[in-house]
Amino acid sequence: MIRHIIQLTRDFMSLLTGLRITFEQMLKPAITVQYPRKTIPMSKNFRGRIALVWDDAKHEPKCTVCMLCEKACPSKCISLTGVKAENRPGRTLATYQLDFTKCSLCGLCVESCKFDAIRFSDEYNSASTRKEDFHYDLLERVRRNRS
Numbered sequence: 001m002i003r004h005i006i007q008l009t010r011d012f013m014s015l016l017t018g019l020r021i022t023f024e025q026m027l028k029p030a031i032t033v034q035y036p037r038k039t040i041p042m043s044k045n046f047r048g049r050i051a052l053v054w055d056d057a058k059h060e061p062k063c064t065v066c067m068l069c070e071k072a073c074p075s076k077c078i079s080l081t082g083v084k085a086e087n088r089p090g091r092t093l094a095t096y097q098l099d100f101t102k103c104s105l106c107g108l109c110v111e112s113c114k115f116d117a118i119r120f121s122d123e124y125n126s127a128s129t130r131k132e133d134f135h136y137d138l139l140e141r142v143r144r145n146r147s
Ligand code: SF4
Pocket: 062, 063, 064, 065, 066, 067, 068, 069, 070, 080, 112, 113, 114, 115, 116, 117, 118
């Protein structure tokens, strides 16, 4: 009989502890949001897929087609081409493709760029069942975002 009373007391105390924790959490401010209806700003250190940086003064991407990022990528997921620039030395970016299915977000491409022409985007909610949807035309994207 005494053994049962001790066990019942323990169970009751355990129930009270659970209720105390529940009520404590109910009184704290919420740290989650109703995704996808609401989203939160991403941290500056967040690494989403890479993106080209636009030069507002020149109205074109900052990329100088030096190819360093393509060479630096250990996963071979960057491929870009350039054409000879008109009325100035150097080349103009013609295509910039990213195969995000192979990207490990290592950051070597961003670090290798001497012109701050690529950055990590804050895109975090890409979802698809098709691999092709993760093959990005970054030149088209940066132009679209500026138009
Ligand atoms: S390293 Fe920078 S400037 Fe050179 S090709 Fe890549 S993005 Fe363009």
